[in-house]
Amino acid sequence: MKSQHIKVLIVVVALAAIAIIIPNTNSFVILLTTRALAFSILVMSLDILLGYTGLPSLGQAAYLGVGAYLTAILATRYQFGLGYDFWLVVVFGILLAAALAAIFGLLAIRATGVYFLMITLALGQCAWGLAYRWNSLTGGDNGINLRARPKFGIDLANEVTFFYLVFGLFAVSLLLMYTLVRSPFGRSLAGIRERELRMKILGYNTWLHKYIAFIIAGGFGGLAGVLWAHTAGIVSPENVVLTTSVDALLMAVLGGAGTLVGGAIGAFIVFGLREYLSTLVPWWQYALGAVYVLTILYLPTGLMGIPERIRQRRAATGNREDVKKMAPVTS
Amino acid sequence: MNTQFWLTQAFNGISYGALLFLVGSGLSLIFGVMRIVNLSHGSYFLLGGYVALSVIWTTGSWLLAIPVAALTIAAVRVAMERVFLRPLGFDPLRQVLLTVGFAFLFQQAALDIWTGNNFDINPPDALTKSIVVGGLYLPLYRIFMIATALIIGVVLWLAMEKTRMGAAVRATVDDAQMARGVGIDTSRISMLIFALGAFLAALGGVIGGAFLGIYPGLDFEMLPIAFAVVIIGGMGSLGGAAIGALVVGLADNFGKALFPEISYFTLYAPMALILAVKPTGLFGRE
C-alpha cells in the first residue's frame, strides 16, 4: 500500500502549502480560497455518494441550503450563533441537513442510476421551490442578509482568521470522510457501487448502507452550508437552485470521482475559472464549458485519474515491448 | 368561484399542457431509446425560439420560422450526437454531464449571438384574437397550441403504431439487444429519435415563444418542468408524455390559482412521490 501512503503525504503537503501560502496573498485571493474550501466540503460529500457508492445525486444543493438558511435565520431573527453559539449552529446545521437527507433518502434510495438522478433532481427542486416561495421564512427572492460574522474570542470578520476556521473544518471533514471510506463500512459502499447484487447475496443490507451514506453526505452538506452563509454574508434561493447541484456534480467529476480530494480540486478549478478568469476575460463561460466537455470526453476519471491513466498507458506499451521480444509465431 | 372560473382555468391548464407535451415527448422518447437524461433539452427549446426569431427578422414569415427552427435544431442535435455522444459509448452519467456542459455553452453562445434582450415572437394577427364561447374568452393562440399538440400527437402515434419505422422504434425501446438481433439498425433509430426529440423541443420553443417570451434563462426554467412531465408520465412512453403533460399543465395552473404560496411545491412534490413509488413514472416501462 505504499502508493496510498504517498498519496496521503501529497495531500498533507498540499494542505500545509495552502495553509501557509494563502494568508500571505491579497485579501481577495483569501476570500476566494475560503469560498472554494467551504464549497469543497459539499462536493466531497457528493463524492461519497457518487464516487464511493455509485449514486449520482443532482440535489445536494438542498443540504447546502438547509445549513445556510438555518444559519441566516438564527442569526437575523433570533440573534443566535454570533458568539460561542456559532458552534451550536454548526451542529444544528449538520443535524437538520442530515434529517432532511433522512426524509429525502426514504424516497430516493429505492432508485438507482439515472432514476436516482431524476428523483434527487426533483427533491432538490422541492427545496428550491420552498426557499423561493416561503417568503415569510426565507425572505424569498431578497434572501437573508447576515450582518456580521461571529466573534468568540477570535473575530471572524477578519478574512485571515475566517480562512483558518474554514480551512480547519475542511481538513477535519476531509479526514473524517477519508476515515469513513477506508473503514469496513466504506468498503462495503464500494462493493455496492461495483456489484450491488453480489453484495445483497453476500447478506449485506444494501439499502441501509446507501441510506446511511446519503444521510452522512447530507450532514456534511449542511456543514458546508453554515460556512457558506458566512463567507458571503447573504443567503438567497440562488444557493439552492438546480445549477448549484449541477456545479457540485461537475466539480466532483472534473476532479475525479471516488477520490475525495478530487472534489476539492474540481471546486478550486471551477472557482478559479469562474471568479478569477471572469475578471480577466469575457469569454470565461466558454472556457468553463469547454473544460467540462473535454474532461467528460477525454478524462472520465477526472484530473486525479491522470496518473493512473499514464500508468496504464505505460503498462500497455510495456506489454507490447515484451510481446515483441518473444519468439515470433511461425505461420 | 363560478363555473366560468373553473372552465377557464381548465382550458388554460390544458393549453399549457399542450405546450409541455411538445417539450416532454421528445425528452421521453430520447430516454426511452437511449436511456439518456438530456439536460440540454431546455437549451433546444430556447434555441428553437431564437432561430425562429432570426428567421422572422430576416423573412418576416412566422409560418416559415416554425419548420426552419425545428429542423435546424434537429440538425444541431444530430451533429452533437455524432461527434460527441457516440464515442462516449454507454455511460449514462457521462452522457448526462456532457449534456449539461453543452447546456452551459449553448446559453453563453445564445447570449452572444442574440443578446440578452427579452424577446417576443409575434404570431400573425389572426391568432392574437379570442373567440367567445358561452361568455368565455378563449384566446385563439391557446387553441392553436392545443391543436398543434393534438396533430403532432396523432401523427407520432400513427407513426409509432402503424409504420415499420415506428415498430422498429418500439422494439428498440423495449429491448435494444433483441432489436439488433432481429436486424434493426438501432444506431440509426437512435439518431432518428435524437433528431425528433430536438425537433419537438425546438417546435415547442417557437410556439411557446409567443406565449412565454424568449430570453436567457428560459432554458433552465423549462428543464425541470419538462422533467416533471416525463417523470410523471413515464419515460419512453408517448402516451405517458401526453398524460404527464396534461397533469403538469393542470396541476401547475390550478396550483397557482388556488395555492399561490406553495405553487412550485405543488408541482415537484407529486413528482418526487411518484418517482418514489414507481421510479419509471406512471406509464414507464423498464
Next chain:
Amino acid sequence: MTITLLRRLGPPLLGSVVALGLTPPANAAEELRIGYVAPTTGIFAQVGKDMVDGFQLYLDDVNSDFGGAKVKFIVEDEQAKPDTAVTRAKKLILQDKVHMLVGGLLASSGYALAPVSTADKTVYVVPVSAADDLTQRDLSKYPYMVRTGWSSSQPSHPFGQWACDQGYKKIAAIGADYAFGYEVIGGFQRAFEACGGQIIQKIWPPLGTKDFGPYIPTISQDADAIFTLMVGPMSLQFPKQLAASGNKKPVIGGGTSYDEFVLPSMGDEVIGHVSALQYSAALETPKNEAFVKKYRAKYGKVPSYYSETNYTTAQMIHEVIKNNRGNFPGAEEFVKQVAALKLDTLRGPVTIDEMRNPVQNIYIKKVEKKKMFGYDKEELWNTVIKTYPNVSQFGQFNKEEFLKTPVYSRDFPPCKFCN
C-alpha cells in the same frame, strides 16, 4: 575617445535628467477608480449591459475626465447572484483599490453590497436597486451608501393621487410576488386609499411567471382599473394575455412594466397604458433628445431607465469630483457632498434628501404609437402626460409617520377592501 565624449555630454545629460525630475509632470492626473458591479452574464445580462452602457456613455462624453481626474472604470460581473456580487465587490475593494463601488441590480444585490461598503468603509453609490428600506429604516447601517436612482414606492405615491384624480374608485392590483412588487403596489395603495380610493384585490403571481392563465380570470369584475407591476419577461406576456382574455378596463402600472427596456418588444396591446417613473425616453427636453439620439446611434436601442440612471449617476460623481478639483475627498466627505448636490439631469432637476435618496420629478407616462425625435418610423413611446415635481421617497406623506409604519410587504398596507 569615449571617455572624452562622456565628459562632454555628461553635464548637459545630467542636467536635463535633473531638470525633468524636478519639474512637476504636465498633467497631475489623479486616477479615480470606480468599481462597477452589474450582471454581465446570465439572465439579466442585457440589463447589466444597459447599466454599463449608460455609465460608459457619460464617460465618453467627458473623455473619462472628471474635473482633472482620470477615471478608471472597472466592471465586474455579479451574475445577478448576491454572493457573487459580494465577492466581486471585495475584489474591487481589496485588489483594485477602487475609490467607490457603483451598481448592483436586484434588491438582493443592493442588500448584499451595502454591508460590504460599511465593513470596508468604501463609498457605495446605488443607481438601480430600489429597495425602499436601504434609504429608510436601514439607513443607519450604511453610512457610506448613497442612492442616485429611486426607491420602489417613490413613483407610486403621486401616482395614487393621479388615479384618484382620474375618478377611479376601485382598483385591482396584480404584481410580481417579491419585495419590489410589494413596495410599488404598497406605495400606490397607501396613496390611492388616502385620497378615497379602494384597492379591492391584490394578486401575486410568482416572479418569472409567463403564463398568467391562472390569474387573469380571478381579476375582480368590480374594478374600475387594473394596476400591474411586472418586470422582465412578465411585462411582455401579461398585457398580451390580458388583452386576449377580453379585458376592457383601463390598465395602469409600475414604471418597469412599460419601461423602454421592454417597450420595443411590445405590441399594440399596450397602447394607452399609463405608468409612473422618474424617467421616460420620450421626455421632450433638448437634453434628453440629444441623449436618446446619441445612445440609440451608439448602441442600437432606445435607452431604458437603467441606462439613464447610470448616466445621471456618473454625472453626479463627476460634479462632486469636479468640486474637489479632481481629488477624491475621502469616503465620508464624498457621501456628504453627493447628498448636497442640486443638479439638472436628463430626468430633470435632482436633489438628494437627508436620507440619501433622490428628490426628483415623477412622470406619469402613457404608451402611444408615434414618431419622435425625428425618427421616421412610428414606434411605441412613453409620452409624458403629467409631471409631479420634487417628489421624495415619502411623497405626500409625513416622514416620521411613514417611518413608524412597517415597510411595504405582502400584507402591508392590509387589504381592507378585499373580500
